[in-house]
Amino acid sequence: MDHDLVEEVMEVKEYSAEGNFYQPHEFEDLIVQYKKIQKVNPSSSYADTVFYNPVKHRKETARYLKTEFNLVGQPYQILVIASKFERQEQIRDICLIILIPVTLLFALVLLINRVLLRKIWSPFEQLLKNITAFNINHERPYEPVEMPVAEFRQLNKVLVELSGKVKSDYNEIKLFTENASHEMMTPLAVINSKLDNMLQSHVLNKEDGETLMELYKATSRLTKLNQSLLLLVKIDNNLLQDEERVNLKSLIEEKQIYFQELITERNITVETVLADVTISASRSLLEILINNLFSNVIRHNYDGGKIKIILDEEKIVFANTGHNKALDPGKIFDRFYKDNVSEGTGLGLAILKQICNRQHYQLDYSYHQDLHTFTVKFNHQ
Template sequence: MDHDLVEEIMEVKEYSEKGNFYQPHEFEDLIVQYKKIAKAYPSSSYADTVFYNPVKHRTESARYLKTELELNEQPYQILVIASKFERQEQIRNICLIILIPVMLLFALVLMVNRILLKKIWTPFEQLLKNITAFNINHDQPYEPVDMPVEEFRQLNSVLVELSGKVKSDYNEIKLFTENASHEMMTPLAVINSKLDNMLQSNVLGKEDGETLVELYKATSRLTKLNQSLLLLVKIDNNLLQDNEQISLKLLIEEKAVYFQELISERHITLDMVLAEITTSASRQLLEILINNLFSNVIRHNYDGGKIEISLDAEKIVFANTGHNPALDPDKIFDRFYKDHASEGTGLGLAILKQICNRQQYLLDYFYRQDLHTFTIVFNH
């Protein structure tokens, strides 16, 4: 616009040489004003302004150039005003012409992209769902998905092959574990029976009897170890899923009656504070859990000691006195970790931990006020 204003000043000079004053055409949106002054100084200034357009009869924004010239040997101040309206309209139209197609193209690209992504990724999402739903414990095999992309088809075929191999290997290991456990129990039962008969006979000497007693203890430990390992395998593979509504208070009271004879023999004081709490869980797992807790607080107690059991909506707490100081909380739940003086298999607390993990409970141990305390928190 400034360049156009300079050209208008040049037009004014050309007309003045002919003895005329230049006036622009009406359609040019220009106004040239002349004002006589005392003396003309060679200076020019540009600025923005607002003016009344007499042609369009409205006020518009404009750009002006003010300068001083000698016209017909007379000094004049010349003001050239050019309307911005037409140029602003041109800019607006150009922007609309560019933006509207670009926005339409962008919307079209988004729509096509969404359709393509949905077509491509919907089968992939189904693939993820099938992977999540696949369970080696169930008879239903992994379900393949029809994939539109070659790479996804390859992934799907690999998953089908892998799932079949995993399921086959798992079934073989499961069958081997069950058969091995069963085959081990039979000779162990025979050995225990023979040892019982020999211990009850009167033909053995003192040293032979003591040897047989040690053999009997070792065989019993081997039997317990075999049962514990088999139980851990079942828990690890989630084979105990008989969920039902169980009253924890009744279950603990039943087990307290079951262990009452052992508690009374050792003159252990039992204090129980139990709330009426019902939970949905595997009865078999909870019975093993409570059995192991009772067995632990009795076995590792001393004669005349005490056991404290509490139950509320948040947790179960088993606490007991004992000869040993605090145990290592980082190792206590490891398999085969036990105190040197213990005659157990070292799997009892590991089974507790595994059951709690399966039921999504939090098992914790701490030693406070001379009490070994095991806490099981529900819904942690």
Template sequence: MDHDLVEEIMEVKEYSAEGKFYQPHEFEDLVVQYKKIPKVTPSSSYADTLFYNPVKHRRETARYLKTELALVGQPYQILVIASKFERQEQIKNICLIILIPVMLLFAIVLLINRILLKKIWSPFSQLLNNITAFNINHEEPYKSVEMPVEEFRQLNEVLVELSGKVKSDYNEIKLFTENASHEMMTPLAVINSKLDNMLQSNVLGKEDGETLVELYKATSRLTKLNQSLLLLVKIDNNLLQDTEEANLKLLIEEKATYFQELITERNITLETKLEDVSISTSRQLLDILINNLFSNVIRHNYDGGKIEISLDVDKLVFANTGHNKALDPEKIFDRFYKDNTSEGTGLGLSILKQICNRQHYQLNYSYEHDLHTFTILFNPKLI
């Protein structure tokens, strides 16, 4: 625009040479103003302004050039004003002409990219779903997925091979554990029977008798350990799947009567607060669960201690006093974890945890008010 303004000044000079004053045509959106001055000083200035367009009868933004010249022998200040409106409209149109196709092309590219990515990654998503759904305990093998991408196809083949190997190794370990546990029961029963017979005989001396008693305790502990491991194998393999409606209150009261002699013998106070609650679960697992809870709160209590049991529709709580302070909540449910004073196998709480996992319960441990508290939440997602 500044270049055009300079050209207009040149037009003014040419017209002045002929003794005329230059006036632009109406359609040029130009205004040339002349103002007499005392004398000419060689100066020019450019700037933006607003002016009234006499042709369009509106105010518009404009660019002007102000300079001083001698015209027809007289000094004049010349002001040339050029409207910006048409140029701005041209710029807008050019931008629209460029931007609309570019945006349209960008949208088409995004759409095509989305369709292609969905087509490429959809099998990968299915692959992830199959990995998530794969269960080593189920008979169904890992499901293969048709993959369009070579790298994904290789990943799928590796997963198929790996899942088959894992399942095969797991089945071998499971079979070995089951067979080993069953095979161990017979020699242990024979050893216990022989030790019973030897302890009942009168031909042993005092030292021999004490040695046999220690052997008897060791084999009894080994028998319990074997039974616990066999039970864990059954729970891990989901072999106890019977489901029925069980009244938890009646079962706890029945077990309380069963363990009453041990509780009374150790002068332990039993406090119960039981609501009438029935749940649909495996009767065998529930029976083992309540047995282990009672056994735990009695074995790890002290003479003259206290046991508190509460039951409502949401949770079951067993709390007991004990010789030890708080146990490590991160390790307490680990297999073979126990304190130094315990004579158990270290599998009782692991069995509790495994049963709760199988039944989709949540088992928590806490130590409050000198009580070791075990809480079973029946619907943990709702609490």
């Protein structure tokens, strides 16, 4: 626009050479104004302004050039004003002409891209769902997916083969574990029976009796270990799923009666605060849980000690006195972890932890005021 204004000033000079004052045509959107001055200052200035367009009868934005020179022998200030409106309209039209097709093209590309990606990735998403749904304990095999992409087809083929191998290996290990545990029980029962008969006979001397007693304790411990390992396998493989409504207060009272002889024999005081709480859970797992908690607080207590049992809507708390101080909370639930004086298998607390994991409970241990405290919080997410 500044270049056009300079050209208009040149035309004004050409017209003045002939003794005329230049006036632009109406359609040019130009205004040329002349103003007499005393003395010519040879300088020019450009700026933006707003002017009234007499042809279109409206105000428009414009660009002007102000300069001074002699016209027909007299000093004049020349003001050339050019409207920006037409150029702005052109710029807007050009932008629309470019932007609208580009926007439509971009939207079309996005749509095509989305459709293609959905078509390509939809089988992959189904593949992920099938992997997530695959359960090694169920009889239903892994379901393959028809894949349009070669790499995905290869991945699907590998997953089918891998799932079959994993399931086959798992079934073999499971069968071996069950058979081994079952087969071990028979000779252990025979050994225990024979040892029991020999201990009750009166033909043994004192040393032989003590030796047989040690053997009897070892085989009893081996029997408990075998039973505990078999139980852990069942819990790990989620084979105890008989969920039902269980009244915990009645269950704890029932188990307390079961262990009452041991409690009385060791002169242990039991304090109970039991709310009437019923939850939905596996009764088998809850019975094992309560059994192990009772067994733990009695076995690791001392004669004349104390047991506290608290039950409310949120938790079960078993606390007991004991010979040892605080245990290591980071290792206490590890399998086969136990203190030096313990005669247990080291699996009782590990079984507790595994049951709580399966039932989505939180199991915590703390030591406070000479009490070892185990807390089971229900429905912990």
